[in-house]
Amino acid sequence: MEASFLAAVYVSILAITVIFIVLVILIFTIQALVKLIPYKAPPPAPARPQTASSASGDQDDHVAAITATLAMHMGKSPSEFRIVNISQP
Amino acid sequence: MEFSFGASATKILTTTGFSSLEGGDIIMLVVACLLLYLAIWKKFEPLLLLPIGFGCLLANIPMSMMASTDAGGLLNFFYQGIKHEILPPLIFLGVGALTDFGPLLANPATLLLGAAAQVGVYVTLIGAVLLGFNMHEASAIGIIGGADGPTSIFIASKLAPHLLAPIAVAAYSYMSLVPLIQPPIMRLLTTEKERKIKMAQLKPISQTVKILFPVVVTIVCCLMLPGVTPLLGMLMLGNLFRESGVTARLHETSETHLINIVTILLALAVGSSMTADSFLRLETLKIIVLGLLAFCIATAGGVLFGKLMCKMTGGRVNPLIGSAGVSAVPMAARVSQKVGAEADSSNFLLMHAMGPNVAGVIGSAVAAGVFISLFGDIPAVTEPHAAIADVIGTVEPGIKAAIAQVADVAAGVN
Numbered sequence: 001m002e003a004s005f006l007a008a009v010y011v012s013i014l015a016i017t018v019i020f021i022v023l024v025i026l027i028f029t030i031q032a033l034v035k036l037i038p039y040k041a042p043p044p045a046p047a048r049p050q051t052a053s054s055a056s057g058d059q060d061d062h063v064a065a066i067t068a069t070l071a072m073h074m075g076k077s078p079s080e081f082r083i084v085n086i087s088q089p
Numbered sequence: 090m091e092f093s094f095g096a097s098a099t100k101i102l103t104t105t106g107f108s109s110l111e112g113g114d115i116i117m118l119v120v121a122c123l124l125l126y127l128a129i130w131k132k133f134e135p136l137l138l139l140p141i142g143f144g145c146l147l148a149n150i151p152m153s154m155m156a157s158t159d160a161g162g163l164l165n166f167f168y169q170g171i172k173h174e175i176l177p178p179l180i181f182l183g184v185g186a187l188t189d190f191g192p193l194l195a196n197p198a199t200l201l202l203g204a205a206a207q208v209g210v211y212v213t214l215i216g217a218v219l220l221g222f223n224m225h226e227a228s229a230i231g232i233i234g235g236a237d238g239p240t241s242i243f244i245a246s247k248l249a250p251h252l253l254a255p256i257a258v259a260a261y262s263y264m265s266l267v268p269l270i271q272p273p274i275m276r277l278l279t280t281e282k283e284r285k286i287k288m289a290q291l292k293p294i295s296q297t298v299k300i301l302f303p304v305v306v307t308i309v310c311c312l313m314l315p316g317v318t319p320l321l322g323m324l325m326l327g328n329l330f331r332e333s334g335v336t337a338r339l340h341e342t343s344e345t346h347l348i349n350i351v352t353i354l355l356a357l358a359v360g361s362s363m364t365a366d367s368f369l370r371l372e373t374l375k376i377i378v379l380g381l382l383a384f385c386i387a388t389a390g391g392v393l394f395g396k397l398m399c400k401m402t403g404g405r406v407n408p409l410i411g412s413a414g415v416s417a418v419p420m421a422a423r424v425s426q427k428v429g430a431e432a433d434s435s436n437f438l439l440m441h442a443m444g445p446n447v448a449g450v451i452g453s454a455v456a457a458g459v460f461i462s463l464f465g466d467i468p469a470v471t472e473p474h475a476a477i478a479d480v481i482g483t484v485e486p487g488i489k490a491a492i493a494q495v496a497d498v499a500a501g502v503n
Contacts, residue, residue: 008218008227012211015459019207022313022455023200023448029305030197030298039295 062086109151113365120363121146124258127265134265137238137356141258144360157361164361167354171246171253176355177239178323183348184239184450185327186340188418190302192443195291198398199410199441203448205394206414207456209234209387213379220375225249228460230376233260234383235453236267236417242359243320244457248464254363255373259380267420268427270381271388271412275428278392279408283399284432286407288441299332310455316465317458324454387415391445413442416449 063083071078102108124142128135144164147155154162170176193199214231222230229249232241233256241260245253263270276284303325311318330340395411409429413421425442 004218004224005215007224008215011224011228011463012214015456015463016204016207016211018314018459019204019452019455020201022310023204023452025309025313026306026451027197027200029309030194030200030302033298033301033305034194034197034294037295037297037301039293039298041293 104152106151106153111151111365113369114149114151116369117145117149117363117365120368121149121360124360127262134261136352137261138265140353140356141261141360141363144357145363146360147357148361148364155361156364157358158364164357167358168361170354171242171358172250174243174246174319176351176358177243177246178319179351180239180348180355181320181324181454182327183343183351184418185303185324185329186331186343187348188324188328188331188447188450189443190328190447191294191299192291192440193445193447194294194298194302196441196444199414199444200448200451201398202391202394202411202414202445203416203450203452204414204455205411206387206391206416206445206449207235207452208390209383209385209415210453210456212386213383216382217375217379220379222372222375225464226252228464229256230379231383232256232453232457232460233263233376233380234387234415235449235456236260236264236384236387236415236421237450237453238264239355240320240416240453240457242355244460247461251367252372252376254359254368255376256380257359258363259377263380263384264417264420267384267415267417268424270384271415271421271424272428274385274388275392275409275412275424278389279396281432283396283408284429285436286399286404287433287436288407288410288438289405291440291444296332296334300329303328303332306451310451310458314455314458314462316461317454320457321451321454324450384415388412391415391449407436407438407441410438410442410445413444413446414449414452416446416453418446418450419443421449422446 063086066086067078067081067083070081070083074081121142124138124145127133128138128142147153147164148157155164156162157164157168159165210231210233213234214227217227217230218224225248229241229245229247229252232244235241238257238260242253242257245256249256307318307322307325310321327340327343330336330343391411391414392408393411394414395406395408398406398411399408407429409425410422412428413425415421422439422442422445426437426439429436429438
């Protein structure tokens with residue numbers, strides 16, 4: 001029993017030492033990474049005018065979908081008319 | 090075929106579960122119902138205790154072939170996922186996808202709190218040896234102090250599979266009891282003044298650092314402790330899915346559907362191992378007591394190291410965040426926040442406590458890696474692709490030569 005107890009104590013000391021060594025290495029690695037690659041605040045997004053002609057992303061998709069639906073409904077070519085504004089209530 | 094009503098009725102009666110029901114089965118059915126009660130009505134880790142309880146219920150219905158040891162039974166197939174170390178690493182994949190290591194990266198010194206809380210693992214190991222367990226069993230019991238269910242299951246299935254059921258139940262039960270176990274210890278070991286310490290706001294971290302972190306941890310930790318690679322590697326893969334920003338679908342799957350499916354399989358498999366033979370033993374009682382000891386000492390270790398850091402930094406660290414080093418994400422961090430807010434309602438420790446909390450996950454995985462290095466059967470052969478070599482060794486020499494030729498050509502191309 002005494003031998004097992006001593007073995008358990010040795011294992012515990014060894015293991016906790018290994019854990020601290022591994023995590024200290026990680027700490028220094030993280031510190032090096034943070035120093036080498038500092039945080040840069042993202043540039044502020046440019047303000048966009050609220051007109052359909054300059055709409056982009058989702059609004060472009062909406063304009064395309066509405067144009068196509070209207071063209072089909074009116075029996076006209078999409079080039080014969082232009083949606084100039086989409087406003088939400 | 091001649092039909093006799095009496096003989097048929099007798100046959101049906103002798104093939105019912107009631108005819109084979111023994112005292113041990115009845116006790117285990119009661120234990121299963123108790124787990125279901127705790128999960129449903131007391132809300133103790135319901136996502137885990139409910140399927141574990143139901144798995145236990147199924148496993149203890151005689152002649153149902155649902156115990157983990159019943160080869161060919163449904164739950165035996167699920168159990169293969171534990172036996173072959175598949176399910177716990179998959180849980181870690183989901184945990185990695187759910188975890189934000191930002192607070193840890195902003196204050197890397199909190200990794201030490203995650204290490205300090207592992208002291209519970211080792212004091213419990215010594216206690217288990219004193220109670221008559223061998224080193225393999227004691228290691229598997231000690232890891233309960235890591236407060237990490239998948240790690241406990243992983244180590245138990247590797248080092249002491251016969252103790253898997255009580256270890257898993259103890260680990261998950263105490264994890265659910267963290268809000269009850271930790272606060273008295275935290276209050277006992279800290280002063281009112283220490284609990285009121287406000288910590289400086291965490292600095293923001295570059296996204297590139299967040300992306301590099303899982304890769305660096307995998308390389309550093311898995312090279313030092315290869316045995317931990319299944320757990321830590323999957324944890325970091327899940328986190329890379331999250332932080333890379335280019336695998337949104339994989340990230341979403343890992344943090345939702347995959348982890349849920351694997352949790353069901355894992356918990357049912359654990360429950361199916363809770364048979365009377367494996368559970369109704371004196372060892373189970375000892376494990377339950379040792380598990381509680383592990384949690385208490387781990388909490389105390391974290392808080393005491395937090396006090397040390399508080400002294401060394403001139404009072405800039407609130408020692409309460411040390412208790413979060415016991416893993417149990419994010420419950421332990423919430424407990425730090427709650428106890429801190431009791432002392433000063435304007436004190437917000439949650440994000441500071443998340444650092445040691447996720448450090449605890451890494452710490453307990455590293456502790457598991459140390460046990461595997463010491464007691465696991467890691468192959469000493471350093472030859473690469475040993476698994477493929479085994480396969481090649483079983484085929485006829487002609488095919489073996491052809492495979493070698495293809496490998497040579499591929500090497501030439503590369």
